Amino acid sequence: MSQSIRIGLLSISDRASDGRYEDQGIPALREWLGRALVSPWEAVPRLIPDERATIERTLIELADNEGCKLILTTGGTGPSPRDVTPEATLAVGDKEMPGFGEEMRRISLNFVPTAILSRQVAVIRGQTLIVNLPGQPKSIRETLEGVRAADGSVAHVGIFAAIPYCVDLIGGPWMDTDEAVIKAFRPKSAVRPQGA
Numbered sequence: 001m002s003q004s005i006r007i008g009l010l011s012i013s014d015r016a017s018d019g020r021y022e023d024q025g026i027p028a029l030r031e032w033l034g035r036a037l038v039s040p041w042e043a044v045p046r047l048i049p050d051e052r053a054t055i056e057r058t059l060i061e062l063a064d065n066e067g068c069k070l071i072l073t074t075g076g077t078g079p080s081p082r083d084v085t086p087e088a089t090l091a092v093g094d095k096e097m098p099g100f101g102e103e104m105r106r107i108s109l110n111f112v113p114t115a116i117l118s119r120q121v122a123v124i125r126g127q128t129l130i131v132n133l134p135g136q137p138k139s140i141r142e143t144l145e146g147v148r149a150a151d152g153s154v155a156h157v158g159i160f161a162a163i164p165y166c167v168d169l170i171g172g173p174w175m176d177t178d179e180a181v182i183k184a185f186r187p188k189s190a191v192r193p194q195g196a
């Protein structure tokens, strides 16, 4: 049995956090991960406003104190004055992982022409991978799972395909996925550690 991975689910929204609407970010993240992951995992959810200092503090808390090896944020990636999630994420990261943002924008263009308005980034902080997803709840599935053709075959692979191997490389727990949702790609040389 694999070791359980703790996954930070960080919904960043002024209106969801002050109760003007119900947060759909955390439920959408939970729902998708619940379908995609077949190895054990535990959600560590947080709902906060679009305040840069609060975002930075919460990312640090999830990574350093809560032991989350993966953090998925949703919201605050656009061009509006209050959208500061990428700045906060870059500020707490040791290394930027530009491929995630580049690929998510490409995937999202299959769904909306405004995909290029998302400034989403990904970083490594210590042994934690942090990935920004857009705020529209439907964009969570779109970017993580990718695009399917009418016959259900995969037309554009979602970014989650690369996440288990990235977590391996930074020393996190082994993750297995349901291939009907998303096939995790690992190079043939990747060796599953004993007991994982």
Ligand SMILES: Nc1ncnc2c1ncn2[C@@H]1O[C@H](COP(=O)(O)OP(=O)(O)OP(=O)(O)O)[C@@H](O)[C@H]1O
Pocket: 011, 012, 013, 014, 015, 016, 021, 022, 023, 024, 025, 026, 050, 074, 075, 076, 077, 078, 080, 082, 083, 134, 135, 136, 137
């Ligand atoms: N947590 C959420 N729950 C439900 N819907 C959301 C959430 N976050 C965003 N949305 C929807 O997606 C849209 C785009 O998200 P964005 O992150 O740009 O929010 P926003 O317009 O800055 O407002 P807010 O921060 O108050 O959610 C929102 O206008 C809203 O319709």
Ligand SMILES: Nc1nc2c(c(=O)[nH]1)N[C@H]1C(S)=C(S)[C@@H](COP(=O)(O)O)O[C@H]1N2
Pocket: 074, 075, 076, 077, 078, 079, 083, 107, 108, 111, 112, 114, 115, 116, 117, 118, 119, 133, 134, 135, 136, 138, 139, 140, 142, 143
């Ligand atoms: N997959 C996907 N990506 C998407 C969208 C979407 O609906 N689906 N919305 C776009 C829009 S309209 C905006 S403004 C940006 C930024 O969104 P955010 O501020 O909610 O993070 O994400 C873009 N990326």
